[in-house]
Amino acid sequence: MGDLDLIRRAQRGDPAALAALLQQHYLPVKKYLVTIAFDRGLAEDLTQETMIRAIQRIGQFQGRSRFSTWLMTIATRQYLDWLRREKRERQAAARVADVQPLWQAPPSPEVQSLMAALQALPREVALPVVLKHYYGYTYEEIAEWMEIPVGTVKSRVFNGVRTLRRELGQDEA
Numbered sequence: 232m233g234d235l236d237l238i239r240r241a242q243r244g245d246p247a248a249l250a251a252l253l254q255q256h257y258l259p260v261k262k263y264l265v266t267i268a269f270d271r272g273l274a275e276d277l278t279q280e281t282m283i284r285a286i287q288r289i290g291q292f293q294g295r296s297r298f299s300t301w302l303m304t305i306a307t308r309q310y311l312d313w314l315r316r317e318k319r320e321r322q323a324a325a326r327v328a329d330v331q332p333l334w335q336a337p338p339s340p341e342v343q344s345l346m347a348a349l350q351a352l353p354r355e356v357a358l359p360v361v362l363k364h365y366y367g368y369t370y371e372e373i374a375e376w377m378e379i380p381v382g383t384v385k386s387r388v389f390n391g392v393r394t395l396r397r398e399l400g401q402d403e404a
Contacts (some may be wrong), residue, residue: 234298241289249289253282256299260306267310277313281306323366341399348398352391359384360391 234255240248260281264274284305292301338346349357359377362368363384370388374381 256302277309280309348395356387356391359387363388
């Protein structure tokens, strides 16, 4: 049975056809991911994620390319997403390591004031401020996570920072 027939049956909800289709393509996807990731364990995890994504989106496959190409595109995106997450985690760990000596001693009065002012902000304002200025995420990422428009995130960050400056006596003079 060819890919095209299996795809059509899988899109109509045939679990056996979907399983057969994914089994045929599992090893090539895994080999591809091992080649680009240089890590067999990571490649296995990403292959599983790729297959899950393919199961979730089989109905969206339109046949403009071969099924194997579609799967490799999903696999590549899974790998790139993993790289982005790793980079953000390394940056966050580096920031925590940079801040760590500050917290070994009791926080300074300035830090205590900042934390109190930040806690006084509404959560929907404080969260974007922390994500943007402490963790360094983009407005677009924050908007996606909070499920709000980018403009709303920008406004909340701007107004939150302005409120913090006012509270801390650092007006924008």
